[in-house]
Amino acid sequence: MxxxxxxxxxxxxxxxxxxxxxxxxxxxxxxxKDYTVWNNDPTEISNRLGWLDCTSVTRKAFDEIHSFTDEIISEGISDVLLLGMGGSSLAPEVFGHVFGENGKIKLSVLDSTHPEAVLEKTSNYDPERTLYIVSTKSGGTVETISFMKYFYNSVLNKLGKQKVTRHFAAITDPGSGLEQMAKDLRFRKIFLNDPNIGGRFSALSLFGIVPASLVGVDIEKLFIRADSEVLLSKKxxxxxxxxxxxxxxxxxxxxxxxxxxxxxxxxxxxxxxxxxxxxxxxxxxxxxxxxxxxxxxxxxxxxxxxxxxxxxxxxxxxxxxxxxxxxxxxxxxxxxxxxxxxxxxxxxxxxxxxxxxxxxxxxxxxxGIQPFDQPNVEQAKVIARKILKDYQESGKLILPEPTYSSDEFNIYSVEKFEKAEEVLSSFLSECVSGKSYVSIQAYINPAPESFALLQNFRAEVLKKYKVATTLGFGPRFLHSTGQLHKGDSGNGLFIQIVDNPEEDAAIPDNPLENNSSVSFGILIKAQAFGDRQALIDNKRKVITVEVKRNIKEFLKNLQI
Structure with a gap:
């Protein structure tokens, strides 16, 4: 260093x-593992320190991981689609991008509930040659379980009951809801992780290392390097x-x-x-x-x-x-x-x-903080669940009244505006260089073109206001920076961009059944407005733009 x-x-x-x-x-x-280092209360600390032993504990599963990897390769599987969020998906994403270029298996992560992202993955992967890994510590993450139900039924319809089970594996904690579902659906493999590891500290646990092995990482070599840092951290x-x-x-x-x-x-x-x-x-x-x-x-x-x-x-x-x-x-x-x-x-x-x-x-x-909990994360989830429940009961998505509306978009803000082009410049005028930051939250398909356009907008904000900028696709960032947005000192300005996709995809109420009471389009909209309300409840500055028509044209013309 x-x-x-x-x-x-x-x-x-x-x-x-x-x-x-x-x-x-x-x-x-x-x-x-003295929890009093951080707090006198052991809650969400004493059962979250397993990451300290990750290299030694995960090593015990190496033979099992190698055997599984060899089996998958021998069957001609060429792709792994990992269904997960946050701590269950970010380390696998690193391994897939950094190490996976020359491997026999390519890994991709689905961590967007936007229907276009779901449908793209559906059409881009041949179930015959794909392994779907359902990965969640709690076993009940709404996005992950929704992905699981959708893809299980999709693969079932294409390959039939005899084959579908061979294309699904799970990584979860012992006793989780996913473990039971995976058993009931006869997944080919269930990896049970050390439950004393929090999701974001799980890179060197089974959540990271099973996908790493599948894309060709020499996990022994990786752990020799990790062990050297473990030893130094005891000095x-x-x-x-x-x-x-x-x-x-x-x-x-x-x-x-x-x-x-x-x-x-x-x-x-x-x-x-x-x-x-x-x-x-x-x-x-x-x-x-x-x-x-x-x-x-x-x-x-x-x-x-x-x-x-x-x-x-x-x-x-x-x-x-x-x-x-x-x-x-x-x-x-x-x-x-x-x-x-x-x-x-x-x-x-x-x-x-x-x-x-x-x-x-x-x-x-x-x-002087407890680094292993996430006290504000549940707020947005609770509000989103209420929006979904109301939708399921009424058949209508009940959202707040926009402060500005046109044929092109709705704007939800504290202040009312006569001209749409004034909205962002007025909102961002509150930026203070050296203190504020601007968070762009895009509840849209995380496609490369959209990312590039938003990066251009982000650079404009940085140049004009000289403040730090971040960019996150929803709901992915809710499992990442969402806690900080509501729990920090309150210097963020949040720009939400929400679209209305032309195509939608139904989420099965249960695997093996076709009934559906909600779609991915409804889910992501509920998540966006749930997070909006959670930000407001925490006295954060937020503006939401709901794009009614062509999102790419909107992003191309986005300026301040």
């Missing part, structure tokens, strides 16, 4: 904090300088205390998907009790004048990659704090997964 522009004031506090780490025996207590006393995870965690907490809470990630192209995993881990772990570290992922790297003084940069670079070096040097010259990690190769991600998990737990200790 290299650090740049750590001021004398911060350096002195840094040394004092390391001394406090010694005095309170924090490293030793964490490894003894204390005179060896503390070797414990990068602990030192990094202290530094993150300290910089946040200094109002440098926009953790801006600059990552080598080959490993860029790792940023989305970091985003969930840090945001959901630290964004609570009116505090929070905002990870800024995939933001265009600008010249220093476009950044406020709330930024800290983390540069994750593969050895030999100098692509971003000129831009990095400009940021250092401008005085921004920057932390750099150099990876020998892609297998050093084994180290990085554990380093970030340990560092986040240390940052939580420093900030």
């Amino acid at each position: 290299k650090t740049f522009n750590i001021t004398d004031e911060i350096e002195n506090k840094y040394r004092n904090s390391i001394q406090r780490l010694f005095n309170e025996n924090i490293i030793e207590r964490i490894w003894k 204390s006393g005179y060896e503390i300088e070797r414990n990068n995870a602990a030192l990094f965690g202290i530094l993150l907490g300290m910089l946040t205390e200094q109002k440098k809470d926009k953790l801006t990630l600059i990552i080598s192209e080959k490993i860029r998907p790792f940023g989305a995993w970091i985003e969930q881990l840090v945001a959901e772990s630290t964004g609570k009790n009116n505090k929070g570290i905002l990870p800024v992922d995939l933001e265009e790297i600008m010249n220093p004048e476009y950044y406020g003084d709330d930024r800290v940069f983390v540069h994750l670079k593969l050895k030999g990659d100098s692509k971003n070096q000129t831009k990095i040097e400009k940021l250092i010259e401008a005085g921004f704090p920057l932390i750099e990690f150099e990876l020998e190769d892609i297998y050093d991600l084994g180290k990085q997964f554990f380093l970030w998990e340990f560092a986040t737990s240390i940052a939580g200790w420093y900030m």
